[in-house]
Amino acid sequence: MIKVVGIGSGQVKNLTLEAIEAIKTAEVIVGYRTYIEWIQPLIDQNSKAQKIITTGMTGEVKRCQAALEASRKGENVVVISSGDSGIYGMAGLIYELSDSEDEIRVIPGVTSSSIAAATLGAPLMHDFVSISLSDLMTTYDLIMKRVRLAAEGDFVICLYNPRSKGRPHHLEDALKIIKDIQGDDLVVGRVTDAGREEEEVAYSTLKEFDVQDVNMRTMVIIGNQNTHMHHGKMVTPRGYRL
Amino acid sequence: MIKVVGIGSGQVKNLTLEAIEAIKTAEVIVGYRTYIEWIQPLIDQNSKAQKIITTGMTGEVKRCQAALEASRKGENVVVISSGDSGIYGMAGLIYELSDSEDEIRVIPGVTSSSIAAATLGAPLMHDFVSISLSDLMTTYDLIMKRVRLAAEGDFVICLYNPRSKGRPHHLEDALKIIKDIQGDDLVVGRVTDAGREEEEVAYSTLKEFDVQDVNMRTMVIIGNQNTHMHHGKMVTPRGYRL
Structure with missing residues (x-):
């Protein structure tokens, strides 16, 4: 399962409860380096032995492929977008790269x-x-x-x-x-x-x-x-x- | 102080932490009847002896005036909008009815x-x-x-x-x-x-x-x-x- 999670401004108070819950329970967290830093306080509360996959700003396709691969191995994956993951975010690319077996959920956030x-x-x-x-x-x-x-x-x-x-x-x-x-x-x-x-x-x-x-x-x-x-x-x- | 709070879909998981916190600590909560019902689980967690002001769907101006009056008496007021309070929501009307002394904050939510x-x-x-x-x-x-x-x-x-x-x-x-x-x-x-x-x-x-x-x-x-x-x-x- 992949959850594509919008983190709003990146400040914890601006995330929805559902987004916070998704990050806290993920086994794999995928995102642009800076966004991962923003949500580090939440990652620190994650009790799973989680894996972080980051790339630079233009590594979107690689990040999404890595997320899909992890998910196909049965891992519980979260992909991070700033703002709303569904507005100029990662939701589209994840769907475009997915096949019919992939389980995907978009968790919307507050858009910029x-x-x-x-x-x-x-x-x-x-x-x-x-x-x-x-x-x-x-x-x-x-x-x-x-x-x-x-x-x-x-x-x-x-x-x-x-x-x-x-x-x-x-x-x-x-x-x-x-x-x-x-x-x-x-x-x-x-x-x-x-x-x-x-x-x-x-x-x-x-x-x-x-x-x-x-x-x-x-x-x-x-x-x-x-x-x-x-x-x-x-x-x-x-x-x-x- | 008035906080104009977007509650997204109205399901608690879709609210931001900041919106939840605002509702839980408000002294006066103002909103369209149906929206108040949606967030009742949060209102029940509010430890203040809070006052709820509701009107029907077309009572926007009255609701906002009531909110401003309460705030001018020093009460901590929350005005509820569905989705994002800043997109076709109550933020504009609160500002339009306000004078220079009113303290107003818009707490954005996930828009519809x-x-x-x-x-x-x-x-x-x-x-x-x-x-x-x-x-x-x-x-x-x-x-x-x-x-x-x-x-x-x-x-x-x-x-x-x-x-x-x-x-x-x-x-x-x-x-x-x-x-x-x-x-x-x-x-x-x-x-x-x-x-x-x-x-x-x-x-x-x-x-x-x-x-x-x-x-x-x-x-x-x-x-x-x-x-x-x-x-x-x-x-x-x-x-x-x-």
Whole structure:
């Protein structure tokens, strides 16, 4: 049995009871090195003589194959994803590599946009899109087309993987598309290391937003036309008559 | 202090440790009647002499005002939302009704689309939109425009509040728009009462999908062009080279 477990921010308080239970009772724990470090306090409470399988950031296929192999030997395996394992997480790859005999369960977690939104205020009260700016798996053109359509629909926009050394200009390009359609007064929130001790949060308008403040661990949330600052927090009204 | 707490599916295993802790230590607990029933096992573990404030489904403004009043008297208040309190939840309304002195914290939970996706397989591995089909707070035209743009962008589409007696045709209209753009072979998953004991799950193509199977507690997830069934599960490939 493989459980694909979302660990949210990685802080123990942000995990669900089911995720905690899965980690505490696993015989094999598979995950990206940093994520394993985050949940070490839980692993230390695991009474089984467990095996840890880690690889670097781009070792996803190898990690999932190792997990499936262990599970086929009858071991109780947990695969770790940050945020929700079902949103840009490891659940898909495990299924893709599985055959019909493999027993798989996805244990959902709190996704990164929810964690960032909770810090920012309440930006996700209305229809929103999640777009990853990583072009490792999607063409640049499709990413930018999706950004344009999202802006045309006045969706709140959550940008996952907004910036890395390999693609410094994607975020700038995306923000320009949004500005051209929506104007540059939109409220933008950014949260780096959301929900962790080193969390850093800031608000601005699209006009003042500086892409230099963003790295791979930042979530950028761009409001819709109704999003505004309210006593220092970013709020998208749901539309109740007050 | 008010904590706006997301309780996920409402099953205790699906709550985060932080959410459980907040409920167990609250002096006042505010929420829609059904949600309060779901978390009764936690309320029973609360050692404070707590006060429960419930109203029916449409009493949101009253509930939030009652929560703010209690908090201004110095009480430790928890406001309950299903799923994530920050996604179509109570966080926005609490902020909108607050003044600068109110102390508010949003404790995020696992949102309904994550819970439904975990049951279906791994449909949210790629860019997706969340759209609520409720026109209580959004015009019909804007909802349908967003559906159209989402289909044009080949986003995976999560439909919240897909159907109720007051608007039986919205779901049909939305699915027709998607079919016209994307064709009728797209994979659709539906989960009613996701993550709860009475959970019911089904898969079909857009062509075969029957809106009669859907109610207000159903999450409908429509795949993108790459979404397919894999050993009985709905999977959207992330794009790893296998």
